[in-house]
Amino acid sequence: DLAQKLLYLDGKPFSLADYPMYRTIYDGRYKRTVLMCGRQVAKSTSIANFMITESISTPHFRVYYVSPTQEQTVKFSNTRVGKTLAYSPYVRRYFQSATHSDRVLHREYTNGSENAFTYACDDADRARGFSADRVCYDEFQDMVYDAVVPVINACMKSSKYRFEMYAGTPKTMEGSLQYLWERSSQSEWAMKCPGCGKFNIAVSEKIIGKNGPCCLKCGHVLNPRNGVWVDFKKPDIDEESGEQIKAFHIPQIIMPANIEDCYTDSEAREEARSRW
Numbered sequence: 001d002l003a004q005k006l007l008y009l010d011g012k013p014f015s016l017a018d019y020p021m022y023r024t025i026y027d028g029r030y031k032r033t034v035l036m037c038g039r040q041v042a043k044s045t046s047i048a049n050f051m052i053t054e055s056i057s058t059p060h061f062r063v064y065y066v067s068p069t070q071e072q073t074v075k076f077s078n079t080r081v082g083k084t085l086a087y088s089p090y091v092r093r094y095f096q097s098a099t100h101s102d103r104v105l106h107r108e109y110t111n112g113s114e115n116a117f118t119y120a121c122d123d124a125d126r127a128r129g130f131s132a133d134r135v136c137y138d139e140f141q142d143m144v145y146d147a148v149v150p151v152i153n154a155c156m157k158s159s160k161y162r163f164e165m166y167a168g169t170p171k172t173m174e175g176s177l178q179y180l181w182e183r184s185s186q187s188e189w190a191m192k193c194p195g196c197g198k199f200n201i202a203v204s205e206k207i208i209g210k211n212g213p214c215c216l217k218c219g220h221v222l223n224p225r226n227g228v229w230v231d232f233k234k235p236d237i238d239e240e241s242g243e244q245i246k247a248f249h250i251p252q253i254i255m256p257a258n259i260e261d262c263y264t265d266s267e268a269r270e271e272a273r274s275r276w
Contacts, residue, residue: 002057003049008088014049018257020225021189022046025248032238034180034247035167041250043167047136048080050165052088054134055113056095061161062114064132066152068121068142076138077104077117124151132156134163141168145176162241183236184247189254191227195220201230202251212259224254 003026007014016022019042025033026046037043051063065081067073085091085107100108107115118127122144132155137143156162168177188201193215200207200216207213213222235244252258 003053006056006088006090007049007052007084009045009084011087018255020256021227021229021248021250021254024229026050028246030246031162031241031243032164032245033166034177034184034245035165035250036177036181036247037167037169037250038252039169041252041255043169043250044076044080044138047138047165047167048076048084050134051081051115051136052084052091055109055115056091056111058113058133060112061134062116062130062132062159064127064130064135064152064155065115065117065138066127066135066143066148067119067138070119072139073117073119074104077107081107081115120148120152122147124148127152127155130155131158133159133161134165136165137167139168140166140180141170141175141177143176145179149176180245181247184233184245185231185235186233187229187231187246187248189224189227189249190230191222191224191254193218193220193222194226199228199230202253203249208253213253221259224256224259227254 004014004016016026022042025035035043035046047065051065055061055063065073065076067076085096095109095111096102097110100110102108105117116130116132120127121142124147128151135152135156153164166177166180170177188203190199190201191213192199195215196218198215198217200213200222202213207216209219209221211221213224214220215222229248235246237244
């Protein structure tokens with residue numbers, strides 16, 4: 001609710017209306033979160049919104065953003081965080097000022113909060129020296145877990161929050177993202193069929209129909225708005241932190257914006273049809 005009240009995206013108030021599965025993620029206070037995402041499902045937008053809303057709502061809150069390359073980090077800082085800060089009227093008026101840093105790799109808020117940006121793929125030496133309350137890893141599938149995570153997470157040793165977020169799009173069945181997924185809750189978006197009542201999850205291409213996801217039992221078109229998160233595994237407990245990993249699988253096919261049958265407005269239906 002805070003993000004929707006304060007933030008603007010592409011000149012319009014930010015809304016989760018077409019992203020119902022994200023509300024649980026935004027409202028959750030999970031210590032360790034994994035977003036296993038497809039392309040163009042608002043992954044980076046969500047990371048930026050987390051960084052901004054937590055920085056606004058909690059004075060002196062520090063967020064560290066990490067991606068594999070300098071180019072990705074600079075692009076994220078400018079196009080995601082920077083634009084949102086610049087075009088959100090309330091945030092710009094009350095939490096930004098000329099006397100506070102607004103650089104690409106370091107942004108400050110008037111309440112003492114900070115956002116720092118760095119990059120690390122297989123060497124995290126450049127990431128040392130910043131104290132953080134949350135670390136956000138983006139495109140995590142391209143990072144070497146053992147070389148990056150222990151070094152950067154050490155930046156949160158003195159924090160009472162210690163929030164970790166790992167997000168990315170898997171390229172193979174191996175790698176850092178898959179490593180965390182296998183130890184997580186493996187939460188899937190279960191969509192209830194309006195025809196037979198069966199709940200379906202998008203883990204196989206068999207669910208793809210002509211007009212969007214379809215029921216594996218009766219073939220009826222599914223509406224992703226009628227879904228709930230279901231954990232498919234009891235997550236492991238991390239030996240060092242004692243915390244569990246809450247992981248969400250967010251493929252493109254569960255996005256209502258891509259499925260014409262989710263809309264009654266003709267223009268919205270046509271736009272969804274063209275996307276699909």
